Amino acid sequence: MKRTLLTASATTLFATVALAGDALLWQDNSLSLLVGGGFELDPDTQQTVTVEHVSGWSKGDLFIFVDGINFDGDEDIGGKDTAYYGEVSPRFNIGKIVGQDFSGSLVNDLYVATTWEFGQNSDDNLLVGLGVDLNLPGFDFFQLNGYRRFNDTSSDLESYQITPVWKITIPVGETELVCDGFIDWVIGEGTDHLHVCPQVKLDVGMMTGMEKGKLYAGIEYDYWKNKYAVPDGAFGLDSNQSTFSGLLKFHF
Helix, strand or coil, X not given: CHHHXXXXXXXXXXXXXXXXXXXXXXXXXXXXXEEEECCCCCCCEEEEEEEEEEEEECCEEEEEEEEEEECCCCCCCCCCCEEEEEEEEEEEEHHHHHCCCCXXXXXXXXXXXXXXXXXXCEEEEEEEEEEEEECCCCCCEEEEEEEEEECCCCCXXXXXXXXXXXXXXXXXXXXXXXXXXXXXXXXXXXXXXXXXEEEEEEEHHHHCCCCCCCXXXXXXXXXXXXXXXXXXXXXXXXXXXXXXXXXEEEEC
16 A cells, blocks of 8 residues: 555646646745744644645646744654654646636635645655635635545545645725635544644734735634544543644745
8 A cells, every 4th residue: 555655646746737737827936934833733832833835727626835843852652752744735627628618606616635645753645635716705715625535554444535625815094904725624444634724914024114915923722523534532642732822924
């Protein structure tokens, strides 16, 4: 299975390169700093630096992020005081590829959705499924992706993932408040867990004369049920997590 997943991961990356061969319509890059405490199955306090890239192409879109995590000199369950985790998520627009318009009052676009998960203390996993962009009032965007998970170390276990992603912008005086985030709900044999991670941040750059959408400050809420798919109470461990982190985010 390891070899199969490595091949699948290489295929995902090849598809990403193929996507990048189309005309670039737009892109955004950002660098974030998160500082928080109260984490479970990891050292209590940690700082995370996140690099993100999101872009739209003539045949789809692409999202990439990598977290670099510092555990304040403490060791996590892998015996390290630092860790990294990332995802590469290209989606391929079905309508634009086959020349068919699937848009309507509720549905904007349909996609083949893929994700490659990788990390220092996690397996290389491949997710393949379908995605849809929905037209919902008040949302800048709302995506709903459903995947079949191909897990590196549990090839005989079937698991599935549902992931909504959203963004809402609210005018506040002379600036804006942005509420965005995601939910990962994984169901399957021995892998059930729920991860909810919204951010609420104020465009502080606009308040200091910077261009709109450049500098944000706010908070991130991080909730897990059965974190890392570890059942709460197993081996005497608390794997249900509810914690806040301070956030500073710069777009470039």
